[in-house]
Amino acid sequence: MLTCKQFDEFMMDYLEGNLPFWQKVSCGLHLRMCRKCAKFVDQYRRVVLLEKDALLPSADSIPEAVPEELVNAALAYRQQNLGGD
Numbered sequence: 001m002l003t004c005k006q007f008d009e010f011m012m013d014y015l016e017g018n019l020p021f022w023q024k025v026s027c028g029l030h031l032r033m034c035r036k037c038a039k040f041v042d043q044y045r046r047v048v049l050l051e052k053d054a055l056l057p058s059a060d061s062i063p064e065a066v067p068e069e070l071v072n073a074a075l076a077y078r079q080q081n082l083g084g085d
């Protein structure tokens with residue numbers, strides 16, 4: 001029986017199907033015994049699937065906050081283009 005720490009080390013390979021048979025079995029067993037890791041894997045899968053489905057940019061390419069000046073500039077630009085004729 002794997003410990004959570006051991007499972008954690010195998011998890012990426014487990015999810016990608018890269019483990020040898022006996023390790024796969026060990027991980028599968030751990031997931032049945034350990035709600036914590038099962039939940040983690042479940043959440044991980046959801047995030048990966050969501051990212052693949054939506055083709056979201058990775059988190060580090062999204063700025064944490066859009067600068068207010070940029071927002072104002074964008075709004076001003078839009079108003080000019082909508083209002084002007």
Ligand SMILES: [Zn+2]
Nearest residue numbers: 004034036037
């Ligand atoms: Zn565990």
